[in-house]
Amino acid sequence: MDGQTVAGSGSRAAGKNDPLYQAGVGDSGRPGQVVLQWTVTPVNRLEKAEGDQQQTDPDQDFPNLLRARAFVEEQPMPRAAVTFTVVSGGASFNGATQAKVVADVNGYATAPVLTAGQAAGPVRVVAASGNAQTEFLLTIASATQYEVEPGGPPDVGLVPGGAAVGYPGVVVEKTGAAPLGEQEVTVELPAGKGLQWGSAGQPDYQLSVLDGGVYPGTLSPDGLTLTFKGVNLDVPEGLMKVLYVCVSAAPEAAAGYTALTFTVGGKASDSTPVLIGTPVVGPPFSASPGGPPEDLLEPAGAVRYPGVKLTKVDDGPVSPLTVTVRLPQDTQLLWGKPGAPDHQLTVHDLQTGTNTVYTGTLSDDGQSLTFTNVDPRLPAPGAESLMWVGVSAAADAAPAYTSLVFSLDDQECASTPVKVEPAPVFVVEPGGPPDVTLVQGEPAPGYPGVRVRNTSSSTLHADMAVTVALPAGSGLSFVAEAGADYQLTVNSPVSGEVQYTGNLSDDQQSLTFDKVRLDVTAGETVELWVAVRAAQSSPAGPAELTFTVNSSTSSSTPIDIVAPAG
Structure with a gap:
């Protein structure tokens, strides 16, 4: 914005000789007149800064x-007028669908608090200044409370190119009072x-709900997803519902x-x-995944030991084996x-x-090890042994759920499962308000x-x-400190104290908070606490609560339960 202030002279308005002067301004005929003139440079770009x-x-x-930043060309525009408008979805700024704000000196325009309505679904908010605008996409989650996890029919074993089908599925457990109603389900x-839907000659695009009917699905163009x-x-x-689909393994299945x-x-x-x-059975022994339990690998983490289990099934001799692991x-x-590469195979006599x-020979591509003259340690029918190798995940390994393949002469068997999963980006430890002293029977929490x-190294x-x-x-x-509501307080350097x-639980021994927002910069901490009190009958002495954040668990700050004074 360009402008200037020039005093008038007598009854003549100032600025008529100014190149920015516009006709129709001034000359009111009154002495002492001041004319203000300016040109406004419009905002030509708005960018989302926060809240999308x-x-x-x-x-x-x-x-x-919600924050947007205004620009003129490549420069931030201070004091720009920006309007935030809810164009679809049930949300409002203090009851209104529009909020007008002025950007700060750095061009940042911050909308007031946006509150969700009662209906779940998407929300679109447009920030605009002149002809420039940008759009925020938000979601009001369903109020229903439920969890989805693996379950249903037993674990599925399939033979590549075989006629058998399997029924992988999940269980949906209702954890809240609100009805689940009808939901959209996708399976990928x-x-x-x-893997293929149904079998090669008879595709099956249905979802079965145990004790709840069968639903036809819509196949995606790439054939991988049913909706x-x-x-x-x-x-x-x-209670819960069990959902499953029908699949089989194509001849080329890995x-x-x-x-x-x-x-x-x-x-x-x-x-x-x-x-x-499936586990391969052939005289005189059978092979199946076995050994140490499912191995969880963290990128750049410790070595783990996937393997197989061998069982002697008849009286015939078992010759030394050639074992290849891929x-x-x-x-x-x-x-x-x-x-510290490890090219060894361990055979454990149970x-x-x-x-x-045994020390193996590494293939040229580094993907397999071959061990010769391996004694499987199976002296008599019913004898069992384990074989395993040591592996780890590279620092750049992507998440995966997989297994190694053991070839025992001309038989193949998958190892115990290997799950590659990033290391936790946070730890939970005792802390928060100072250590707690509770007096038996006192109401103070x-x-x-x-x-x-x-x-981690990021926020x-x-x-x-x-x-x-x-x-x-x-x-x-x-202790319910908000009427009938039990609350968790989160104290963050970013957002201050927020209550959830x-x-x-029915036995009143635990509290569950489904969605707690944690904003923590790298290396920093947030504090979480709840309110408790001790009954008259509480045993005197130390105690502690157990906090579980996602899957990470920690004891709370210590609690000292004491008798009343006197």
């Missing part, structure tokens, strides 16, 4: 304010694994473990595991770990508890809590599930 792609529950505020095959509309999932609170992905009303879960390449493709698994170690520390900005459990036999109880309302 948020989600909240009905009747709740969106956690972050894992890419590159060779089912209007799937009725209503059950009483605490051996190993995999899973389908079910998405129910926006919540996704792996199906029950699918093993392609890494799964495109998973960035390593033999041993960087700087009868004697002894180990025999204390506030035991934990700290969540961001251990943690996520919704977490939090559960708080009382110690058994302590006589402690949660939880669900008290």
Whole structure:
């Protein structure tokens, strides 16, 4: 914006000789007149700065304010007038669908708090200044409360090119009082694994709901995804529905473990595991996945030991074996770990508890190890042994659910499952308000809590599930400080203190908070705490609560229960 202020002279207005002067301004005939003239440079670009792609529950505020930045060419435009308008979806700025604000000196325009309405669904907010605008997309989540996890028919074993089909699925458990109603369900095959809907000659595009009917699906153009509309999932609170589909393995299917992905009303879960390449049985022994349990690998983490189990099935002799072990493709698994490769096979005799170690020959591509003259340690029918190798995940390994393949002479068998999963980006530890002293029978509460520390190199900005459990036999109880509501307080350097309302369990021993927003910069912490009190009958002495944040668990700050004075 360009402008100037020039005093008039007598009854003559100033500025007539100014190149910015416009006809029709001034010459009122009154002495002492001042004429202000300016030209306004319009905003030609608005950019989203904060608040896009948020989600909240009905009747709740969106956690972050919407911010847009105004520019003229490449320069931020201070004091620009910006209007935020809710163009679709049920949300408002203090009851209004529009809010007009002025940008700060750096060109940032911040809208007031946006509050979700009662109806779930998408929300579109447009920020505009002149002809420049930008759009924010937000979501009001369904108020229904439910969890989706693997379950249903037993784990699935399929033979590549075989006639057998399997039924991987999930269970949907209702965890709240609101009805689930009809939900959209999508089921996706894992890419590159060779699974198919139904069988080769008889495709099956249906979703079965145990005790709830069958739903026809719509196949995606790439053939990997089925979508089912209007799937009725209503059950009483605490009960569940079982959903499954029918699949088989094509002749080219890759051996190993995999899973389908079910998405129910926006919540996704792996199906029950699918093993392609069933345990191979051939005289005189059988082979199946076995050894140490399912191995969880973290990128650049510790070595783990996937393997197979051999069982002697008849009286015939077992000759020394040639064993080849192959890494799964495109998973960035390593033999041993960087700087310390491990090219060994361990055979564990389950009868004697002894180990025999063999050194293998690495293939040119580094993907397989071959061991010759391997004694499988199977002296008599019923004898069992284990074989395993050591692997780790490279620092850049992508998440995967897979297995190695063991070739025993001319027989093949998948190893125990290997799951590659990033290391936790946070830790939970005791902390928060100071250590808590509770007097038996006194109504005054204390506030035991934990700290969540961001251990990653970037800002943690996520919704977490939090559960708080009382110690058994302590006589402690949660205190409802907001009327009938039990609350969790989150104290963050970013957003200050924010309260979340939880669900008290039927036995009143735990509180569950489904969606707690944690904003933590790298290396920093947030504090979480709840209110508790001690009953007259509470045993004197130390106690502590248990906090679980997603899957990470920690005890709270210590609680000291004491008798009343005197």
